[in-house]
Amino acid sequence: MHEFRVSVGPASFRLLSDWQKPIAQMRALYASYPEPEIPDFTVRLEAVSLLRRFLRPSGAIEGDYMLPDAAPLPVEQGLLALEMGMNLQMALGWRRHLILHASAVERDGRVLVMTGLSGSGKSTLSAMLGLDGWRFMGDEFVLIDLVSGAAVPYPRLISLKNLAIAEMQRVAPSAQFGPVMAGTPKGDIRHMVPSPEAVTRMAEPGIPALLLFPSFGYSAAVRELQLSETFVRLTQASPNYVALGEPGFTALARFVKTVPARAIDYETGAEAIAMVEQLWDTLA
Amino acid sequence: MNDRNPLYRAESPDLLIVEPLDDMTLIYHRRSGITHMVTAPVPEILEAMGQELVDIATITARLSHQFEMEADASDVIAIVDSRLADMMALGLVERASEGTA
Amino acid sequence: MTDAMILVGALRDPDSAQNLAAEQWTALLTIARAEQLIGTLAFRLEGQAVPDGVKAILTDARLNAEVQRRTALWEADCARRALAEYDGKVVLMKGTAYVASDLRAGQGRSIGDLDIMVAQPDLPTVEAMLLAAGWEWVKQDAYDDAYYRDHMHELPPMIHRERDRMIDVHHTILPLTARPRPDAAAMMADAVPLPLAGGVRGGPEKIVGSLPFESDPPPTPPVSGRGEVFVFSPEDMVCHCAAHLFADGDLAGGLRNLWDFHCLTQEFTASDPGFRTRLSQRAEHHGLTAAVERAQRLADHLYVSGCDQITLTDRLFIRRLTARNGYGQQTRRFIRLAFYIRSHALRMPPMMLARHLWTKWRKGHQPKV
Amino acid sequence: MTIEPDDHDPSGRRRFLKIGAVSAVAIISIKPAVAQAAGSILNCEIPVPGPHGSGSYIASDGQLVSRDTPGAFPPSYRNFTGEEVRRAMNGRTLPGTSYDQSQAYVNYIRRLQAGQSGFTCYASLQMPR
Numbered sequence: 001m002h003e004f005r006v007s008v009g010p011a012s013f014r015l016l017s018d019w020q021k022p023i024a025q026m027r028a029l030y031a032s033y034p035e036p037e038i039p040d041f042t043v044r045l046e047a048v049s050l051l052r053r054f055l056r057p058s059g060a061i062e063g064d065y066m067l068p069d070a071a072p073l074p075v076e077q078g079l080l081a082l083e084m085g086m087n088l089q090m091a092l093g094w095r096r097h098l099i100l101h102a103s104a105v106e107r108d109g110r111v112l113v114m115t116g117l118s119g120s121g122k123s124t125l126s127a128m129l130g131l132d133g134w135r136f137m138g139d140e141f142v143l144i145d146l147v148s149g150a151a152v153p154y155p156r157l158i159s160l161k162n163l164a165i166a167e168m169q170r171v172a173p174s175a176q177f178g179p180v181m182a183g184t185p186k187g188d189i190r191h192m193v194p195s196p197e198a199v200t201r202m203a204e205p206g207i208p209a210l211l212l213f214p215s216f217g218y219s220a221a222v223r224e225l226q227l228s229e230t231f232v233r234l235t236q237a238s239p240n241y242v243a244l245g246e247p248g249f250t251a252l253a254r255f256v257k258t259v260p261a262r263a264i265d266y267e268t269g270a271e272a273i274a275m276v277e278q279l280w281d282t283l284a
Numbered sequence: 285m286n287d288r289n290p291l292y293r294a295e296s297p298d299l300l301i302v303e304p305l306d307d308m309t310l311i312y313h314r315r316s317g318i319t320h321m322v323t324a325p326v327p328e329i330l331e332a333m334g335q336e337l338v339d340i341a342t343i344t345a346r347l348s349h350q351f352e353m354e355a356d357a358s359d360v361i362a363i364v365d366s367r368l369a370d371m372m373a374l375g376l377v378e379r380a381s382e383g384t385a
Numbered sequence: 386m387t388d389a390m391i392l393v394g395a396l397r398d399p400d401s402a403q404n405l406a407a408e409q410w411t412a413l414l415t416i417a418r419a420e421q422l423i424g425t426l427a428f429r430l431e432g433q434a435v436p437d438g439v440k441a442i443l444t445d446a447r448l449n450a451e452v453q454r455r456t457a458l459w460e461a462d463c464a465r466r467a468l469a470e471y472d473g474k475v476v477l478m479k480g481t482a483y484v485a486s487d488l489r490a491g492q493g494r495s496i497g498d499l500d501i502m503v504a505q506p507d508l509p510t511v512e513a514m515l516l517a518a519g520w521e522w523v524k525q526d527a528y529d530d531a532y533y534r535d536h537m538h539e540l541p542p543m544i545h546r547e548r549d550r551m552i553d554v555h556h557t558i559l560p561l562t563a564r565p566r567p568d569a570a571a572m573m574a575d576a577v578p579l580p581l582a583g584g585v586r587g588g589p590e591k592i593v594g595s596l597p598f599e600s601d602p603p604p605t606p607p608v609s610g611r612g613e614v615f616v617f618s619p620e621d622m623v624c625h626c627a628a629h630l631f632a633d634g635d636l637a638g639g640l641r642n643l644w645d646f647h648c649l650t651q652e653f654t655a656s657d658p659g660f661r662t663r664l665s666q667r668a669e670h671h672g673l674t675a676a677v678e679r680a681q682r683l684a685d686h687l688y689v690s691g692c693d694q695i696t697l698t699d700r701l702f703i704r705r706l707t708a709r710n711g712y713g714q715q716t717r718r719f720i721r722l723a724f725y726i727r728s729h730a731l732r733m734p735p736m737m738l739a740r741h742l743w744t745k746w747r748k749g750h751q752p753k754v
Numbered sequence: 755m756t757i758e759p760d761d762h763d764p765s766g767r768r769r770f771l772k773i774g775a776v777s778a779v780a781i782i783s784i785k786p787a788v789a790q791a792a793g794s795i796l797n798c799e800i801p802v803p804g805p806h807g808s809g810s811y812i813a814s815d816g817q818l819v820s821r822d823t824p825g826a827f828p829p830s831y832r833n834f835t836g837e838e839v840r841r842a843m844n845g846r847t848l849p850g851t852s853y854d855q856s857q858a859y860v861n862y863i864r865r866l867q868a869g870q871s872g873f874t875c876y877a878s879l880q881m882p883r
Contacts, residue, residue, distance in 0.1 A: 038410050038414075228305045315455070317456055322780055350769065367780055370780060
């Protein structure tokens with residue numbers, strides 16, 4: 001099989017594929033990332049059958065950890081499949097941090113964490129803030145240190161969807177982008193390489209200082225959340241909370257009690273960034 | 285077995301991590317690894333039970349001694365009974381069965 | 386190309402892992418995960434000098450195994466409480482039994498569903514009690530249901546609606562259609578109670594549902610004698626392990642099951658010199674002599690240094706058991722297909738096998754080979 | 755257990771305890787979110803029906819019924835993606851289906867239980883907003 005290895009934050013992967021192209025794409029996009037000697041996880045993109053290796057080729061996502069119901073993807077979307085496989089290994093297999101399904105940016109050693117459903121805009125917001133004086137830490141997972149409570153970066157490729165693709169190309173014309181994958185299960189997807197700073201400083205954690213639950217598509221509003229609501233929402237945003245047991249409980253309870261949280265609704269990116277800056281100044 | 289006045293025992297306090305948040309309290313149950321989020325009077329009942337085998341009347345009396353409650357005595361007993369049943373289903377409380385009660 | 390012999394070697398002789406190169410470590414860890422033996426490997430390699438990246442992975446695996454152990458014991462305790470009013474024996478089986486009995490086979494073992502056995506006439510009672518306590522049927526399909534009830538050794542699987550954990554309720558250890566017919570009644574009769582079964586009321590040590598904590602409370606006396614849980618006698622535990630290894634499936638996950646067998650026989654033999662003799666007698670009584678003997682030869686060959694007394698057929702089994710490459714993929718497609726067909730042939734008379742495969746095929750099931 | 759030590763306030767009055775009602779829900783247990791979080795990052799699909807109901811038709815309430823049941827819909831010839839089901843649960847129809855057929859299929863999906871094909875995918879759509 002074709003092979004590429006990469007470290008993202010504290011985690012490392014061996015990516016294997018029956019086809020050469022997705023591996024070459026990964027290699028180009030992750031060129032500035034370190035290569036591990038002994039990877040934490042293996043992800044495989046395998047032909048569903050011998051026939052499907054050549055005729056309308058499509059690959060199944062396999063690896064150390066797998067989920068039922070995963071549908072194969074056409075090989076043109078192999079890059080996306082490998083990224084999904086990496087996320088899946090983290091979600092099901094990672095035990096060294098409490099994982100929050102969230103994006104994060106850092107300023108002055110302090111971290112803004114944003115969590116929400118796909119479509120909430122957390123990914124695009126983190127990418128835009130990353131161009132606007134913040135250090136980008138990750139758009140998919142934030143890793144919470146079980147002992148110190150610090151937020152550890154996981155700056156994988158930024159996954160841009162649909163309208164966000166053109167928007168980011170406009171504001172960050174010099175950034176490196178992957179191939180456009182049209183008609184994926186999540187619409188059009190194009191990956192963007194995080195800034196060089198995000199990659200060189202990916203071993204540098206920060207102290208969580210503000211938690212936001214953004215919702216895109218509603219008129220601007222800020223809502224306070226009860227600690228208990230925040231706690232429950234974060235358990236549902238954490239793929240490994242239950243699997244971690246007591247250390248996960250301790251880390252999450254501390255996070256909820258020490259980090260102020262707000263839900264924000266917004267209609268445009270500029271509006272969201274203004275709200276974020278204002279909340280950051282008053283709360284963080 | 286004394287069906288009319290069953291005795292209950294709460295999980296050992298060392299196996300529960302209690303973390304009050306707001307009007308909800310988190311209870312992490314070390315034996316099961318399950319996090320429960322509870323409202324009053326659940327933490328208060330567990331506290332009132334201590335580590336002994338106790339009946340509902342004792343629990344209710346201890347609660348009434350500590351707290352002012354907006355309910356008459358028979359309601360309090362019914363509510364405590366209902367919460368004990370909830371906690372039994374989750375393995376946070378166990379009822380003594382025949383022989384020793 | 387690497388196969389699962391690299392895993393077998395590390396389990397057999399942990400010191401040998403010192404000499405592994407980075408590439409071999411990667412293959413070893415991947416294969417161990419695929420064979421559900423990563424936790425076991427982590428315990429075996431405890432204290433060995435290993436590269437940092439490996440150490441982190443093995444530490445994760447040990448912690449994860451500990452969480453699985455606790456979850457399995459809690460699930461057993463939930464079943465115990467649900468069946469507290471049931472008069473018969475509730476016997477824990479497989480992984481849960483090993484960890485509940487604190488056996489070496491349980492160290493680092495991955496544990497999925499809860500398996501219990503009760504006396505066959507009591508199945509409706511037990512089923513009703515479990516349904517009342519929050520378990521639900523997983524399947525609604527009439528064919529599967531009838532198939533289970535007519536031909537299998539267990540109820541159709543149930544899942545707990547709150548905890549999302551599955552329970553398999555057995556009444557014997559092999560499908561009713563299998564050729565050997567073990568004496569389930571004798572197994573139930575000889576099952577032994579766990580040292581001290583108890584959830585909330587139990588003390589801290591080796592108790593169903595407890596983890597060793599620094600701050601463990603002093604033991605509290607049990608509230609009643611009822612609601613105990615049992616495990617098979619050592620001989621029956623080993624007989625079941627061998628039967629399960631060969632009959633229940635196409636040897637998928639076989640390395641793990643064989644490791645169970647190896648640990649059980651070693652541990653029981655060490656503490657009781659008469660164990661082997663009694664095991665042979667018991668295996669004969671159950672009609673499992675061939676299974677136990679083959680399991681013993683395979684386990685000795687793979688997991689004990691310098692044991693090479695194996696037959697030609699044994700070699701095929703070993704080819705099947707180690708059919709996994711360093712990427713974690715299954716290999717040796719043909720031999721796996723052969724074992725798949727064989728596993729069904731063992732379980733069913735030919736006509737029933739044909740009917741079963743036909744029905745499954747029409748419904749779109751294909752053997753995942 | 756660490757409940758506040760001051761059971762009595764300094765004035766000697768008993769603290770007030772909001773005790774709720776007999777039927778109140780007083781305990782919520784946190785369930786694993788693996789399905790949700792993992793599902794939301796994974797491309798998943800749901801067969802209608804899954805292998806456990808193959809050959810069956812789907813009644814308007816989502817129950818699996820025999821093929822001669824009046825008003826029941828035939829099995830879908832293709833699987834639906836998580837995204838298609840999410841949109842259908844918000845009022846659109848599943849691709850290639852009539853309105854009533856789509857409703858029946860969605861009702862079938864809502865009835866899925868853990869262990870059944872498609873359940874993990876369906877569970878991934880349930881994350882609270």
